[in-house]
Amino acid sequence: MVSKLSTLFLRTLREDPVDAEVASHKLLVRAGYIRRAAPGIYTWLPLGLKVLARVEAIVREEMNAIGAQEVHFPALLPREPYETTNRWTEYGEGLFRLKDRKDADYLLAPTHEEMFTLLVKDLYNSYKDLPVYLYQIQNKYRDEARPRAGLLRGREFIMKDSYSFNIDDAGLDEAYYAHRGAYLKIFERLGLEVVPVFAQAGAMGGSKSEEFLHPTAIGEDTFVRSPGGYAANVEAVTTVVPEDIDYANAPAFEVLDTPDTPTIDTLVAAANEIRPLEDGQWAAEDTLKNVVLAVIDPAGERHLVVLGVPGNRQVDLKRVEATIGTALEIGGEVQVEAATAEDLKNYPQIVTGYLGPALGLDNVLLGTESVTGIPYLVDPRVVSGTTWITGANEAGKHVFGLVAGRDFGWDGTIECVNVLEGDPAPDGSGPLRTERGIEMGHIFQLGRKYAEALDLKVLDSNGKLQVVTMGSYGVGVTRAVAALAEAYHDEKGLSWPAQVAPADVHVVVTGKGPELLEAAEKLATDFEAAGLEVLLDDRPKLSAGVKFSDAELIGVPKIVVVGRGLADGLVEVKDRATGERKDVAVDQVVAEVSGS
RNA sequence: CGGGCUAUGGCGCAGCUUGGUAGCGCGCCUGACUGGGGGUCAGGAGGUCGCAGGUUCAAAUCCUGUUAGCCCGACCA
Structure with missing residues (x-):
């Protein structure tokens, strides 16, 4: 086909749009591929549509190649199925909700697990019908708190989502790896480098999960990889726990005046001044910071907890949210935030900025058995025999040489901090380095959560009802266009790979x-x-x-x-x-x- | 949810302090010249200045409210 620029619906802009930050956003707007219709919502112009169509064609071919069949659901859906799986509520503000003229609730679908499950339930009822893989390429709607970077994080976006239905776990594994292979081919054909990384599967109730991240500095996800090939989302990395240290010869702790040291930086500087090390310098990792958090249970009740972590690490609230419920034996989804002054008003012993777990085992402040009774969890690196500088529970004072296991105890350990450059990979494949990436695809073994909730069962060869096991798999199609623009451009403009060029x-x-x-x-x-x-x-x-x-x-x-x-x-x-x-x-x- | 900034023609911006009825560059239209790296000249079209209310003889400009957008943050012992 020949498109003539004299009549093509196109206007290129000489200047960058003021609201665009990243190259893909600026260039796709300037070159006349897309126009912003509303925050995070874009109109596709003729050139943009051609690229989109070519990307979709590649996705289709590879999905068809593994035997997946294309269907198409409405984006506008009734509340009921989402009520059954509790996602009407769980999705919170991220869900676009609306009402029809009879005041009935509808939503714009953020994903379609429920609908696919119900569709299979509607049509199939025997193990002989399985396995079946279904997919669609369709608009998704998520009311993002902060859409940004043009097409990279939108509120309306196109996703290829597929779902596998199997009678048993072995079948699910097969479906999972078929999709994994298809995804690697899709991204290779698109010309997009991706790294499959282990992801946290917990939230969706599944067992196995990988994200396909495209490494780029503007990525919103941080992941780590090792020279030996380990790669994981930062939220899924497990800590290599050090060996216990013999503290028989460790000197006694001492409490020192450290005025005006409310932060780790000031504390480290003060430590190097008043109690310099013979060999080297005190560093942030020699300190133990104690972060007071409030865990809000489903009933809205606030539970305090203190996390003790090395001073060079940051507490990651997302990681805490994923595991703290179990650790504190609180059921359901919990929310975690920093404790407020209000939370602490009944604990006069807690001196903000100078909080520590104990000054010897006969003077314990934190822990379920202590005077405060606040549970005290520590990072896995805090093992018996490690020594720390930490708060002495008195303004302007810190304790030096406090030995874990000898001078203080804890209720348990928790994976709650960020990974740092140089941390060892959990599989021993070398030091980790951190990188940024854009999530281009995600594959999940969902298991039986949705099938159970929506009662998707088929008869097995013995004539007994079996709950079907499912997988869900997504590729961000519009996001792929943005990532390609990001990966293939120079100072003059876009420079598409042949297979996706308009x-x-x-x-x-x-x-x-x-x-x-x-x-x-x-x-x-x-x-x-x-x-x-x-x-x-x-x-x-x-x-x-x-x-x-x-x-x-x-x-x-x-x-x-x-x-x-x-x-x-x-x-x-x-x-x-x-x-x-x-x-x-x-x-x-x-x-x-x-x-x- | 918190903080900061912004809202004036299709795009990028000035004007606001000190109220007097809106301007510049790009783009668009007409004509002439030019014709291999966003060229030159002349003449045009296009804006209820985010919205609502107030002050005033008079509001883009001052006051109040409101809405929207962009960026940053969402733990610091």
Whole structure:
């Protein structure tokens, strides 16, 4: 097909839109691929739609290749199925809800687990019908607190979501790995580097889960990888627990004046001044910071807990939320936040900024058996025999040389802090380094949670009802477009890989004279006949510079210039990505472009 | 949810302190010149200044309220 720029619905912008921060957002708007309709909601223009269609085609082919079948659900759904699985409530403010004229509740679907489950329940009832893999490519709606970065995190976005239905766990495994393989192929074909990383499966109730992250500095997810090939989301990394240390010869602790040291930095500086080490310097990791958190149970009740973690680490509230409920024996979904002054008003012993667990076992402040009774959990690195600088529970004083196990105890350990560059990989494959990535896909073994909630059962070979086991698998399609724009651009504009570009060749006419335009139009038709998608810049009276700049901004991989060389039977072929250009005889151009 | 900033033609911005009826660049339209890197000149079209209320003879400008957007944060012992 030939699209003529003289009539194509397109307007390129010379300046970056003011609300765009990242390159993909700026360039997709400037080059006329998308327009913002509302925060996190975008309109697709002709060029953008072509890229989107090509990405979708690749996704479809690979899904079909593993035997998945395409269906299409409405995005507008009734409340009821989501009520059954409790997600109407659990999804909270992230869900777009609306009412019809009879005041009945509807929602714009954030994902479709319920609907797929019900559809299979509707049509199938025998183990002989399984396995079945179903997918759709469809709009999803999530009322993000902070949509950002254009297409990267939108409130309306296109996702390929698929679901597998199996009679047993072995089948689920097979479905999972089939999808895993398909995803690796999809991203390879798209030209998007991805790293499969272990993810936390807990929240969705499943057992096995991996995210496919595209490494990039603007990514919103942080993950770690080791030289030996370990890769995990930071929330899923487990700590390598050090060996206990013999403290038989450890000196007694001492309490020292450390005025004006409310933060770890000031404390470390003070420590190096008043009690310098013979070899080296005190560092943040020699301190034990004690963070008071409030855990809010489903009934809204607030439970205090103190976490003791090395001073160079940050408590990650998400990690805490995932596990603290179990640790404190609180059922249901909990929320965690920093304790407020109100929370602490009944604990005059707690001196903010100078909190410590104990000054010897006969003077214990924290822990379920202590005077405060506040549970005290520690990072797994706090093992018996480690020594710490920590608060002495008196303003302006810290205790030095407090030995874990000798001078203080704890109620349990918890994975609650961030991973740091250089931490060992849990599988012994070397030191971890942190990287940022965009989540391009996610695969989950859901297990029987949804099937049970929605009563999806089939008869097995013994004529008994069995609950079906499920997997769910997603690819962010619009996000892939953004990630590709992010990965393939330079200072002049976009530079698409051939397989997703909005066209295969961009023909530019420069100079005046009807013979130039005629030659270009003929060339465009020839390209079309050779099976190529063509963009023809036939806009009259525009200077060559404007057309060249637009061609580079739009980013079609091959640019053919019909201009001053035509008198000698030559046109220029430019490679958008490499910048390489050469003169080619007019009758050789089609072969040159389609052959390379 | 907290903090900061912003809201003026399609895009990017000035004007606001000190009220007087809106301006610049890009883009768009007409014509001429130019014709291989966002060219030049001349002439045009296009804005109830986010919304509501108030003060005033007069409000983009001052006051009150409200809505929306963008960025940052959402634990610091």
